[in-house]
Amino acid sequence: MKAGRLEAFTDGVVAIAITIMVLELKVPEDGSLAALAERVPILLAYVLSFINVGLYWNNHHHLLQATTRIDGRVLWANLFLLFWLSLVPFVIRWLDASDFSPVATASYGVVLGMAAIGYSLTERAIIACGGRESVVARAVGSDRKGKISLGLYALAIPLAFVLQWLSIALYILVILLWLVPDRRIERIVEE
Amino acid sequence: MKAGRLEAFTDGVVAIAITIMVLELKVPEDGSLAALAERVPILLAYVLSFINVGLYWNNHHHLLQATTRIDGRVLWANLFLLFWLSLVPFVIRWLDASDFSPVATASYGVVLGMAAIGYSLTERAIIACGGRESVVARAVGSDRKGKISLGLYALAIPLAFVLQWLSIALYILVILLWLVPDRRIERIVEE
Amino acid sequence: MKAGRLEAFTDGVVAIAITIMVLELKVPEDGSLAALAERVPILLAYVLSFINVGLYWNNHHHLLQATTRIDGRVLWANLFLLFWLSLVPFVIRWLDASDFSPVATASYGVVLGMAAIGYSLTERAIIACGGRESVVARAVGSDRKGKISLGLYALAIPLAFVLQWLSIALYILVILLWLVPDRRIERIVEE
Amino acid sequence: MKAGRLEAFTDGVVAIAITIMVLELKVPEDGSLAALAERVPILLAYVLSFINVGLYWNNHHHLLQATTRIDGRVLWANLFLLFWLSLVPFVIRWLDASDFSPVATASYGVVLGMAAIGYSLTERAIIACGGRESVVARAVGSDRKGKISLGLYALAIPLAFVLQWLSIALYILVILLWLVPDRRIERIVEE
Numbered sequence: 001m002k003a004g005r006l007e008a009f010t011d012g013v014v015a016i017a018i019t020i021m022v023l024e025l026k027v028p029e030d031g032s033l034a035a036l037a038e039r040v041p042i043l044l045a046y047v048l049s050f051i052n053v054g055l056y057w058n059n060h061h062h063l064l065q066a067t068t069r070i071d072g073r074v075l076w077a078n079l080f081l082l083f084w085l086s087l088v089p090f091v092i093r094w095l096d097a098s099d100f101s102p103v104a105t106a107s108y109g110v111v112l113g114m115a116a117i118g119y120s121l122t123e124r125a126i127i128a129c130g131g132r133e134s135v136v137a138r139a140v141g142s143d144r145k146g147k148i149s150l151g152l153y154a155l156a157i158p159l160a161f162v163l164q165w166l167s168i169a170l171y172i173l174v175i176l177l178w179l180v181p182d183r184r185i186e187r188i189v190e191e
Numbered sequence: 192m193k194a195g196r197l198e199a200f201t202d203g204v205v206a207i208a209i210t211i212m213v214l215e216l217k218v219p220e221d222g223s224l225a226a227l228a229e230r231v232p233i234l235l236a237y238v239l240s241f242i243n244v245g246l247y248w249n250n251h252h253h254l255l256q257a258t259t260r261i262d263g264r265v266l267w268a269n270l271f272l273l274f275w276l277s278l279v280p281f282v283i284r285w286l287d288a289s290d291f292s293p294v295a296t297a298s299y300g301v302v303l304g305m306a307a308i309g310y311s312l313t314e315r316a317i318i319a320c321g322g323r324e325s326v327v328a329r330a331v332g333s334d335r336k337g338k339i340s341l342g343l344y345a346l347a348i349p350l351a352f353v354l355q356w357l358s359i360a361l362y363i364l365v366i367l368l369w370l371v372p373d374r375r376i377e378r379i380v381e382e
Numbered sequence: 383m384k385a386g387r388l389e390a391f392t393d394g395v396v397a398i399a400i401t402i403m404v405l406e407l408k409v410p411e412d413g414s415l416a417a418l419a420e421r422v423p424i425l426l427a428y429v430l431s432f433i434n435v436g437l438y439w440n441n442h443h444h445l446l447q448a449t450t451r452i453d454g455r456v457l458w459a460n461l462f463l464l465f466w467l468s469l470v471p472f473v474i475r476w477l478d479a480s481d482f483s484p485v486a487t488a489s490y491g492v493v494l495g496m497a498a499i500g501y502s503l504t505e506r507a508i509i510a511c512g513g514r515e516s517v518v519a520r521a522v523g524s525d526r527k528g529k530i531s532l533g534l535y536a537l538a539i540p541l542a543f544v545l546q547w548l549s550i551a552l553y554i555l556v557i558l559l560w561l562v563p564d565r566r567i568e569r570i571v572e573e
Numbered sequence: 574m575k576a577g578r579l580e581a582f583t584d585g586v587v588a589i590a591i592t593i594m595v596l597e598l599k600v601p602e603d604g605s606l607a608a609l610a611e612r613v614p615i616l617l618a619y620v621l622s623f624i625n626v627g628l629y630w631n632n633h634h635h636l637l638q639a640t641t642r643i644d645g646r647v648l649w650a651n652l653f654l655l656f657w658l659s660l661v662p663f664v665i666r667w668l669d670a671s672d673f674s675p676v677a678t679a680s681y682g683v684v685l686g687m688a689a690i691g692y693s694l695t696e697r698a699i700i701a702c703g704g705r706e707s708v709v710a711r712a713v714g715s716d717r718k719g720k721i722s723l724g725l726y727a728l729a730i731p732l733a734f735v736l737q738w739l740s741i742a743l744y745i746l747v748i749l750l751w752l753v754p755d756r757r758i759e760r761i762v763e764e
Contacts, residue, residue, distance in 0.1 A: 005252055012206030015585030017657050023593055027667040033672020052650045079245045093252050094218040101222020196443055270436045277401050285409040292413020292520030394588030461627045468592050476600040483604020
């Protein structure tokens with residue numbers, strides 16, 4: 001099975017998830033600067049989520065670049081990833097409506113953590129399909145970054161109920177960890 | 192006529208339908224776990240629908256993979272399928288707003304059943320276009336799964352008014368039936 | 383300039399317009415059959431609009447199939463067409479909110495009429511770009527159907543204020559006129 | 574890295590941003606012509622924004638046409654551009670809700686100005702990736718239009734608080750400046 005259509009569908013869902021996040025955000029209550037200022041936290045949450053989803057797209061781009069064959073397992077692992085990414089706009093809306101309640105903050109971590117698991121499952125399915133010696137297998141290696149991210153989410157979710165802002169700081173830390181693009185695949189493709 | 196653009200358009204509509212389903216779901220009323228718990232049934236309905244639409248995409252992917260020529264009849268059969276898939280978010284919203292009323296539950300079955308008919312029409316139009324000896328024709332065969340699904344929907348729709356949860360169980364049964372991917376086309380393509 | 387990206391972008395906008403139409407429709411007020419029945423007219427308006435937008439996509443597919451070169455004028459004519467198609471969901475919503483008021487009914491005709499003009503402009507821009515002897519030029523010919531459609535819209539718009547349902551009948555007549563696919567391009571491509 | 578998937582993703586986000594702008598616009602309050610007339614200013618703002626986003630897509634199309642290699646920096650510059658374009662529907666909605674308040678009018682300029690910076694960053698990242706002698710580098714040259722646009726936005730933003738309609742006139746002026754398509758790339762590609 002060719003990887004092209006999987007890319008196209010993933011791009012579609014990610015493009016929509018990233019764009020409709022902003023669709024349901026409440027606009028400032030009136031035309032004053034104070035009303036705009038009140039909306040700053042949720043706009044920052046939007047920025048955070050845009051970068052998060054953008055990171056997934058970016059890394060997905062790298063991953064599929066080195067992939068030629070996919071099978072049904074890859075399709076479903078990828079759909080699992082897309083499912084959780086599609087929930088990001090929902091959690092953002094809840095964060096907004098509940099004024100950053102601890103439960104919503106923890107849910108944000110659950111959604112991102114499940115997406116991270118989905119990405120990791122997609123990676124493994126591609127490796128299982130292409131063989132242990134494939135470019136992706138060698139490039140992904142032990143997937144240290146993925147494991148650290150999952151650990152940080154596991155830490156951040158219960159923290160949301162105790163020290164909410166530390167929890168949010170951990171979400172940002174994961175982003176910083178990934179902002180350094182995954183050059184391993186590019187390097188190995190070039191070899 | 193080339194099949195590429197039909198794929199692209201279908202991917203677009205399916206990607207949007209699958210992503211906007213979550214857009215109109217009401218977020219929990221406040222930031223409590225109890226409010227989140229109240230939203231669990233509708234979130235499960237979302238999961239169910241995500242898998243359903245994902246299944247159509249997945250099988251569509253398999254179907255078009257074996258297709259090179261399409262004609263106007265295929266285009267319209269495909270649009271008929273997309274029309275019913277586009278109604279899934281609408282029914283989900285109604286299920287949510289009417290607290291899983293029997294009529295909404297039955298309507299969910301009508302929409303899924305019509306989508307199943309649309310998929311079957313698309314299959315037949317492709318066969319009519321490619322010939323009885325084509326890969327698709329041989330792979331689809333008597334389309335037993337499609338017929339069983341239609342039968343189950345026909346059973347589930349009236350049941351929604353009497354034993355609502357049995358009706359929902361039948362919807363889940365159809366999903367389980369299809370989760371086993373349609374390997375026939377892959378097998379015949381490989382030959 | 384290659385036509386591929388124009389196709390992709392058009393498919394994107396059309397796929398979104400066709401899918402979000404249903405997004406803003408009010409669901410039935412409660413879970414009764416009576417509430418569903420009340421929603422039938424607007425659901426029929428949705429069907430009508432789905433077919434209309436589907437027709438544009440279908441004919442656009444045919445048109446671009448015979449096109450290899452495009453220029454800036456084609457891009458803008460196509461954007462003009464997409465602009466009016468993007469307004470279809472807005473007018474549908476207004477039809478719904480204003481209970482099929484005459485002004486909304488007339489506006490529906492204006493939006494469809496402008497889209498028809500946009501399609502015709504795109505056709506002409508492609509011909510201007512490809513030459514009078516091009517496949518498209520020969521296939522489109524005098525574009526009788528396009529002219530009849532515009533005439534019917536011009537008639538239906540004022541009629542909406544006097545005999546609203548006749549106006550709607552004319553909108554349906556235009557659809558029937560186009561449901562016969564434009565086989566001219568297919569025929570000439572085959573030659 | 575190939576430029577094709579960047580194009581596809583950009584087309585997706587732009588297609589969605591351009592289509593959902595209309596989604597959240599309030600429809601006229603009732604079915605009267607007076608209610609429609611009240612909605613004219615916001616519909617004009619929609620037209621303005623549609624053209625603006627269309628211009629970005631159009632120029633992006635030209636830019637990528639001359640690009641074969643991209644790297645991580647191009648991906649992120651492009652995501653930065655898409656982020657600001659995705660905020661256009663949000664600002665439009667606020668303009669609508671706050672009856673064209675000065676703060677919302679200024680914010681509109683901020684969003685467009687940041688998008689202009691994003692486009693310019695994407696251009697530079699592509700040049701950095703392809704070399705100073707590349708087609709894009711020679712075509713973009715000193716990017717005079719880009720600099721003038723930024724200057725006009727810098728002027729229009731504070732003006733929104735004093736002479737709001739002059740500020741809007743400047744936004745329209747930038748559009749007129751760009752409506753003349755960027756033929757430089759086309760010319761140099763042809764050479």
